[in-house]
Amino acid sequence: MKSITSIFLCLSLLLLVGCEHRGGSAADVDATEARQLYLTLLSGEAGADAGSGAAQQRSGWATIRGTVRLDGDPPPPKQLTVNRDTEVCAPGGAAVYSQDVVVGSADALANLVVYARDLSNDNVHPDAQGDASEVIFDQRECIFLSHVQVMQKTQKLKILNSDPVGHNTNIAASKAGTFNQNISPGGSAIYQPVASESQPAGVSCSIHPWMRAYVLPLDNAYGAASEQDGTFEIANLPAGIEIELQFWHEVTGNVPELVINGKSEKLNRGRYKLTLQPDEQLVLDLALPAATLR
Amino acid sequence: MGKFWSLLFFLVPILGTGLFLIAANDRAAPLVNHWFPKDVSQYGYVIDNLFMLILWLTGIVFIATEVCLAYFMWRYDRTSNHDPVKYTHGSHSLEVVWTIIPAATLLFIAIYQMNAWADTKINRPLNPGEEIEVNARQFEWRLRYRGPDGRFNTADDLYTVNDLHVPENEDILIRLKSEDVLHSFFLPNLRVKQDAVPGMMIPVWFKPTEIGAYDLVCAELCGWGHYKMRGRIIIQSRSDYDAWLANLEKEQNVYTEQ
Amino acid sequence: MLRNWIDRSLALLLAVVGLACWGCHAPQPEFHLNEIEIIEQQAAVSEEITPEQRDQIATVLYAMFGTPDAPDNPWEREGAHVSLLAEQGFNVDLLRMAAGPVGSDEQGNTTGLYRLHCSHCHGITGDGRGPTAAFLNPYPRDYRQGVFKAKSTELAAKPTHADLKRTLVEGFPGTAMPSFKLLKDIELEALVEYVKYLTVRGETEIELIFLTSDEGEVPTDPAVLVDEILKPRVEAWKIAEEKVVHPVTPQSFASEAEKLASIERGRTLFYADTGGNCASCHGNLALGDGQLNLYDMWNEPIANPELEAAFLAVGALPPRYLKPRNLRQGVYRFGRRPIDIYRRIYVGIAGAQMPAATLKTSDEGPGVSEQDIWDIVNYVQSLPYEPLSLPPELERAGLRERL
Numbered sequence: 029m030k031s032i033t034s035i036f037l038c039l040s041l042l043l044l045v046g047c048e049h050r051g052g053s054a055a056d057v058d059a060t061e062a063r064q065l066y067l068t069l070l071s072g073e074a075g076a077d078a079g080s081g082a083a084q085q086r087s088g089w090a091t092i093r094g095t096v097r098l099d100g101d102p103p104p105p106k107q108l109t110v111n112r113d114t115e116v117c118a119p120g121g122a123a124v125y126s127q128d129v130v131v132g133s134a135d136a137l138a139n140l141v142v143y144a145r146d147l148s149n150d151n152v153h154p155d156a157q158g159d160a161s162e163v164i165f166d167q168r169e170c171i172f173l174s175h176v177q178v179m180q181k182t183q184k185l186k187i188l189n190s191d192p193v194g195h196n197t198n199i200a201a202s203k204a205g206t207f208n209q210n211i212s213p214g215g216s217a218i219y220q221p222v223a224s225e226s227q228p229a230g231v232s233c234s235i236h237p238w239m240r241a242y243v244l245p246l247d248n249a250y251g252a253a254s255e256q257d258g259t260f261e262i263a264n265l266p267a268g269i270e271i272e273l274q275f276w277h278e279v280t281g282n283v284p285e286l287v288i289n290g291k292s293e294k295l296n297r298g299r300y301k302l303t304l305q306p307d308e309q310l311v312l313d314l315a316l317p318a319a320t321l322r
Numbered sequence: 323m324g325k326f327w328s329l330l331f332f333l334v335p336i337l338g339t340g341l342f343l344i345a346a347n348d349r350a351a352p353l354v355n356h357w358f359p360k361d362v363s364q365y366g367y368v369i370d371n372l373f374m375l376i377l378w379l380t381g382i383v384f385i386a387t388e389v390c391l392a393y394f395m396w397r398y399d400r401t402s403n404h405d406p407v408k409y410t411h412g413s414h415s416l417e418v419v420w421t422i423i424p425a426a427t428l429l430f431i432a433i434y435q436m437n438a439w440a441d442t443k444i445n446r447p448l449n450p451g452e453e454i455e456v457n458a459r460q461f462e463w464r465l466r467y468r469g470p471d472g473r474f475n476t477a478d479d480l481y482t483v484n485d486l487h488v489p490e491n492e493d494i495l496i497r498l499k500s501e502d503v504l505h506s507f508f509l510p511n512l513r514v515k516q517d518a519v520p521g522m523m524i525p526v527w528f529k530p531t532e533i534g535a536y537d538l539v540c541a542e543l544c545g546w547g548h549y550k551m552r553g554r555i556i557i558q559s560r561s562d563y564d565a566w567l568a569n570l571e572k573e574q575n576v577y578t579e580q
Numbered sequence: 581m582l583r584n585w586i587d588r589s590l591a592l593l594l595a596v597v598g599l600a601c602w603g604c605h606a607p608q609p610e611f612h613l614n615e616i617e618i619i620e621q622q623a624a625v626s627e628e629i630t631p632e633q634r635d636q637i638a639t640v641l642y643a644m645f646g647t648p649d650a651p652d653n654p655w656e657r658e659g660a661h662v663s664l665l666a667e668q669g670f671n672v673d674l675l676r677m678a679a680g681p682v683g684s685d686e687q688g689n690t691t692g693l694y695r696l697h698c699s700h701c702h703g704i705t706g707d708g709r710g711p712t713a714a715f716l717n718p719y720p721r722d723y724r725q726g727v728f729k730a731k732s733t734e735l736a737a738k739p740t741h742a743d744l745k746r747t748l749v750e751g752f753p754g755t756a757m758p759s760f761k762l763l764k765d766i767e768l769e770a771l772v773e774y775v776k777y778l779t780v781r782g783e784t785e786i787e788l789i790f791l792t793s794d795e796g797e798v799p800t801d802p803a804v805l806v807d808e809i810l811k812p813r814v815e816a817w818k819i820a821e822e823k824v825v826h827p828v829t830p831q832s833f834a835s836e837a838e839k840l841a842s843i844e845r846g847r848t849l850f851y852a853d854t855g856g857n858c859a860s861c862h863g864n865l866a867l868g869d870g871q872l873n874l875y876d877m878w879n880e881p882i883a884n885p886e887l888e889a890a891f892l893a894v895g896a897l898p899p900r901y902l903k904p905r906n907l908r909q910g911v912y913r914f915g916r917r918p919i920d921i922y923r924r925i926y927v928g929i930a931g932a933q934m935p936a937a938t939l940k941t942s943d944e945g946p947g948v949s950e951q952d953i954w955d956i957v958n959y960v961q962s963l964p965y966e967p968l969s970l971p972p973e974l975e976r977a978g979l980r981e982r983l
Contacts, residue, residue: 066643207736297627577919
């Protein structure tokens with residue numbers, strides 16, 4: 029009988045122990061701090077703190093231009109699996125390679141995106157905003173002809189299909205507006221972003237899943253992707269105030285490390301601060317270490 | 323100690339019978355709604371009568387057995403009974419009697435219920451007023467009506483979920499199927515219960531006699547949502563039913579919402 | 581003998597007390613952070629979000645959205661109870677009905693509706709990862725991205741109120757989402773409001789995580805939190821009502837022959853590259869076997885080979901391919917009415933791969949006309965009744981049959 033009692037005792041203790049709160053919560057909430065924050069969020073408090081922007085004064089306009097090189101050997105090209113419409117997408121049975129790293133002559137690196145972050149409207153040149161023209165975005169032989177397209181959010185992206193097969197162009201832009209439209213051969217569709225994106229958004233095709241491109245709608249014209257020869261230019265940037273340039277590449281995302289005019293810089297989140305002088309034509313000689321692409 | 327336990331055992335038939343009596347007297351809280359649900363079908367009384375017959379038979383035997391048990395526990399309790407033990411070699415005739423009588427009872431019940439079984443499971447109505455396909459799936463009842471052309475598997479079939487409408491006073495034939503696991507099509511107020519077996523189409527029939535909305539529940543454990551696999555059977559007059567079908571057809575063929 | 585008796589009673593008492601303690605200590609459900617988003621953002625910027633920042637994000641969310649038991653957090657200001665969510669336009673009475681533990685109020689109305697009906701699949705946080713989610717195919721919806729597939733509005737817009745309610749009433753055939761037709765209307769309204777609340781909360785959380793990783797600190801400025809983050813997301817629900825897609829010319833048939841002609845035209849359009857190009861995904865026989873390796877937006881991030889292990893470690897469900905619909909089964913998840921199918925073709929499906937049709941700008945130009953879309957709709961609706969789609973004829977109807 030005593031053994032039965034002790035068994036019951038043990039069971040009861042186990043139950044008591046087992047009911048302890050399992051593990052701490054994933055994040056601890058500070059209720060007092062929450063309450064104070066809450067009271068500031070109610071109407072009348074919110075928005076009272078009118079934008080305390082930097083009180084720097086813009087003193088003119090300047091231009092940045094430059095070239096991007098790849099410092100070192102590019103990674104081996106990745107072959108894409110073309111398993112659909114092969115007569116059109118892999119004519120003659122030729123292998124199709126990914127366009128994630130495009131290196132031209134003299135190590136010129138294309139598709140490195142440079143854009144200015146967080147500039148308020150007063151610091152944007154009138155010519156560098158509000159452009160409502162069309163930007164052509166074509167696809168042929170199942171390749172997007174503009175691999176990285178930088179545009180202003182006020183512009184319209186005219187997506188063409190120059191293939192004899194249908195494509196559906198799927199733009200996964202959460203802020204600028206998602207878009208997914210089936211475009212017949214020879215047809216076109218218009219994509220109008222409703223806002224800017226903070227990072228280039230991916231463009232793909234469901235029918236030909238290996239196709240890939242990027243589009244970056246910005247608030248202004250202060251953005252560019254380096255061309256096949258590695259060159260880029262951003263005109264009419266505000267001078268006299270500190271601007272922050274964002275560097276982005278498809279493989280690295282935010283560029284972690286860049287050699288700018290001979291000096292190796294470790295970039296926090298791919299960002300680089302500088303101040304331009306009025307009417308300056310700053311030349312940036314950029315070199316991306318090949319190690320970052322692996 | 324033995325006498326205490328024998329009293330405890332004696333409570334069993336008393337409480338058991340008491341429960342049944344209170345439940346059958348439907349006005350007595352706390353056991354309201356614990357007896358038969360309202361019967362709105364033409365032939366539900368057959369099931370109810372069968373239930374009562376078996377209840378009486380087994381009830382009498384139950385009470386008799388329990389009373390005997392309690393009596394024996396009381397009478398032959400070790401602390402109060404000092405009679406010497408009597409040894410016996412058993413009684414052959416007693417054993418024959420208490421084998422034959424239950425066997426005969428069972429045989430009687432088996433034969434007595436044959437008609438009820440045949441009427442509910444074998445003799446399907448040849449000209450049902452309406453045929454409805456019921457697809458049980460976890461955890462809902464998906465219903466399909468034949469639509470204006472009167473045939474299943476055509477483009478004008480009408481679909482709805484959990485909402486079984488039938489016209490009153492007509493034979494209704496249900497084609498019961500399951501999309502995934504075992505379910506059971508249970509209409510308490512029509513005394514209809516049939517397992518839905520995946521891979522089979524099982525016909526179920528009934529004839530509702532009273533207009534109203536009643537329960538359709540699942541009676542075979544089918545997963546974590548079995549407890550909430552409920553639908554509604556709505557018995558309507560023939561004209562209301564036709565109007566509802568016409569409305570369903572209209573809703574299913576909506577081309578514009580302006 | 582007495583000792584046995586006392587022993588046993590004591591043991592029984594202890595067992596009962598133990599069980600009672602176990603029952604009384606059920607941990608209160610809490611919202612948990614969007615770990616998947618945190619991992620994604622950390623990978624995107626190659627910077628960690630520190631534990632202090634995580635706590636801060638949780639605190640901000642607690643201040644704005646409360647807890648699963650108390651969503652609207654009305655603390656006192658100047659002696660009055662004011663609620664941020666009420667100010668933004670939420671119906672807090674409905675939220676309170678849907679939130680909290682399951683029970684009933686004095687009038688006998690059920691409270692805790694979300695926990696009673698939804699959380700076991702959709703999760704307490706609305707992340708589609710409740711306890712039963714792992715057993716379901718397709719997975720339950722994750723509300724936190726604010727993207728819904730079943731709606732009548734444009735691709736980038738939110739569903740309307742009627743869309744959400746319709747989802748609850750009809751369910752999604754072919755999925756585990758059941759029909760809640762038998763709930764009272766007020767209960768359905770409460771659940772719709774709570775889903776909107778969870779969606780706004782989830783979107784706010786994603787934005788907070790993004791800003792924290794992008795800028796290195798958690799935003800606490802009311803102007804940012806309310807005006808820039810919260811208001812647009814609440815506003816999106818309101819303007820969804822204006823973004824409903826209505827066909828310009830509704831379909832009508834003068835005769836059966838006209839309908840058959842339309843189905844024939846639809847058949848050509850379905851399989852033609854220059855028409856709907858539907859067969860490229862839905863397959864040459866419309867069986868849904870045209871594309872086998874596509875993901876939807878909820879599974880795609882998880883399938884990233886570098887991060888998949890990290891995602892699975894924080895409880896993400898294993899990624900599943902998104903199969904194009906097998907159109908011969910007659911299963912239409914988001915509605916079987918002609919207008920529903922029209923909307924799927926005209927708008928596409930948000931979060932998935934189904935594209936919108938491009939309308940012709942001129943009669944001879946590329947694209948489809950609205951009548952073409954109706955033709956495709958009619959063809960699609962006729963597919964389940966084609967001889968190829970039907971099961972073999974049953975010889976003796978009405979008897980138990982093995983199918």
